[in-house]
Amino acid sequence: MTLLHNDPTTQLAFSVYENKGVFAVLLGSGLSRSAEIPTGWEITLDLVRRVATAQGIENQSDWATWYREKTGQEPNYSALLEEIANSPDERRAILHRYIEPDEQDREEGRKVPTKAHHAIAQLVRSGHVRVIVTTNFDRLMENALREQGIEPTVVSSADVLAGAEPLTHSRCYLLKLHGDYKDARILNTDQELSAYPESYDKLLDRIFDEHGLIICGWSGEWDHALRAAFLRAPNRRYPVYWAARGALGSGASELAIHRSAKAIPISGADEFFQTLQQRVETLDQSQRQNPLSIELLVNSTKRYLAKPEHRIQLDELLSQEAERLMTQFDGGQFAPHGQWDQEEFRSRVRRYEALAEPLTRMAGVLGRWGDGSELTTVLDIVRGLYLQAEKIGNGLSAWLGLRSYPAVLIFTAYGVGLTRSQRWQTLHELLVAPWPREYRDPKRVVSTLFLNEWKGARSEIWKELEGLDRRKTPLSDHLLEVMTNWRSSFAGVSAEFELVFERFELLAALAYLEENSEASLEQAFADTPHGLFARMPVGRVGWHDSSANALILELQSEATITALLDAGFARNSRRFLELSIESFKRYMNKMSW
Structure with missing residues (x-):
């Protein structure tokens, strides 16, 4: 028997901790359902029921079948909304009652982020998770992230994706595959879920190829486009963990076998994600001083x-x-020999x-x-x-x-x-x-x-x-x-800490230039009308225009000039300071490209 026998959650915690930022989380309707928010299909059928009841139709055991027989079409969320309400405001009002909590809901803990949502948000805050893919169109995940001080990059349509911050630049990237409930274009029916926009497919291919996966709340039975993306993905070095109550269904089992996924039996998403987050945090603290x-x-x-x-x-x-x-x-943990390894x-x-x-x-x-x-x-x-x-x-x-x-x-x-x-x-x-x-x-x-x-x-x-x-x-x-x-x-x-840090960087770069004499700096400037004329180490302030421009104005103010020269900067020379600022501006021009 091994140390981690029958303890896949701890095994996953070690993997998440040691591969910071590598794992993406894939969430299905199970998470929202536990917050008592209905799925898109449930909302669609409830709209059918409400319209039919208003028309005097008696209660049906299967409203989907009744709708097909009545109209010859599949129940469609968007089509129903357009029939019921003429304006976007009216449609939003109808959806509001399904998604948004009222005062009583809040008091009773309904339609608000669950413990699972909060635990995932904490994993994002600690940097262990950066990508979240969800089939849910509510905003529980966004709300949990914002409570942790994280503003996610939210992609809920192909249009939004076209103008979104790149995946690699985002602290938290939230891909809402079925859309957002405030956009009537959300996906519900089998036909709608049979294929994604090409841009979605490419993004999913990249996420599944470059990340490990933690799946929870998704049955793997429906959403054919998501299943297809899963089956397209090669079996990479990063593992897949599938958390589910009981045994995986046939559809999920097929996907799990394809990606060699490890099934984790759980009693519920709240307990699973809370336990995972706590164990990752424990591992993190074990490497730090108390x-x-x-x-x-x-x-x-x-x-x-x-x-x-x-x-x-x-x-x-x-x-x-x-x-x-x-x-x-x-100590052995910092042995200087061995081969290069990114994770090491x-x-x-x-x-x-x-x-x-x-x-x-x-x-x-x-x-x-x-x-x-x-x-x-x-x-x-x-x-x-x-x-x-x-x-x-x-x-x-x-x-x-x-x-x-x-x-x-x-x-x-x-x-x-x-x-x-x-x-x-x-x-x-x-x-x-x-x-x-x-x-x-x-x-x-x-x-x-x-x-x-x-x-x-x-x-x-x-x-x-x-x-x-x-x-x-x-x-x-x-x-x-x-x-x-x-x-x-x-x-x-202070909200201006970033500016404080970049002010330090700029002053350090100016001090570095003092290795040159004023005469040599003046000559280099004269010989180089364009481009760099003096070597200096420049950090993020070189491309962060808003900070750089503010700091240049600061350096050109009489009070700052006097204070810096009195402190010994720029060899106590106003002209040396002017040349130093000009050198920095040249770096700005180069780094902005």
Whole structure:
């Protein structure tokens, strides 16, 4: 007997955790039915019943058969709505009573997102699920996602798909195969469900080809176009799990055999998705330091920082945490040898982040509320981590480069904290601080740890992270995501955090240019009327026009110019700053293409 014998849910949880963003969820009417929202077919038959009853027809045991005999046609949702109501507003009003909860429904928990919907939304929030395919036309899934602060990309028709955000760029992509209940074009009948638009077929082919699947609430018996898409898909390396009450029916069994799907017997969708989400969360937390102990370290840092007489305790706290982090570097989980593997890369990034989170948050606190005296301590920690990482020189270059990732995280958090508090002089001192000489080349912090100057970013490997494969600045984008998740410790919940992060990036890029003399920069500018004339590392701010334009205006204001020059930026030269801004603008032009 194996450890996971008769426990497919835990097996699935491990797969979802280790393959973050790989699994798509396919939801059928079973989920909405448990919220007491009728299916499209049930609504259609109820409309038939209501019309017939109004005409004096006695109750029928089979309204679908009665309708066929009466009209010679199949019951059709759209046709019935058009007959009953003349205007779109009237049609929406009719549907409203089936889908939207009234006050009593809310009190009794009907027609609102179920525990299953909420658990799926939590898996989306944690980044473990990015794609949801559903045959339901209600908005329970959207509502659950929005309660988690997630605005999904919702595709409910071929027209919407044509103008929708690309699949790879969306944090959450929700494909509503049968449409949305506020659009009378929803699909119901066998004929309507026999074929999808070509654009839908292509999208489904891609989703089924590139993702594992978690299926729940869909019988697999109907919806011939969806069955056809399922059967077209090759048996890929990512598995399919089919959660169902009891044994799968004949139609579902055929599909399961085709994709080698693993059936998971469940008592209900609520229990299944709640259990799955909780086990994924447990696995995630098992790789992180106890969240309570992280908060204790952060709060201790704030408390010691507030009183100069606690400076010794603060230094000891930081040193202990730095030593704890360094001892983790040489463990087996970060062995530098072996072959390149995308999943191993993703796993290592997560593990480094989990280990570095406490010290990174503490560094952010120092940046936000320090007085400048902490700079030496932060530099000692960052240099120490980097030198510890460099002690191993043989192995796969990708794994070797990643070893100093914690130093990058701490440098970034401290720099963002300084930027948030507008401590420009300390920020400049951090960026231009000398770095231990390597191969006789004098270096500075900004030319060692900032974006593509860091050796761990010298290739396109950061595009291998979930959702970053088509990004222009994958490392920058990922660092923003990490800092956003940890910002509560040192930057508050300001809606402008993205701008704070990009302000830090821009100032770091300007500081990088100070390796040049003003004369050499002036000459390069004169020799290059168009295009790039000075090398500088530029992150997401280079293509994020709204932030970039706002920051350029900020840099051209007299108050900001004075503050930055007084802090040591741009070699204390107004002309050097003008040239630096012009260099950045040239990068903007290049990156916008």
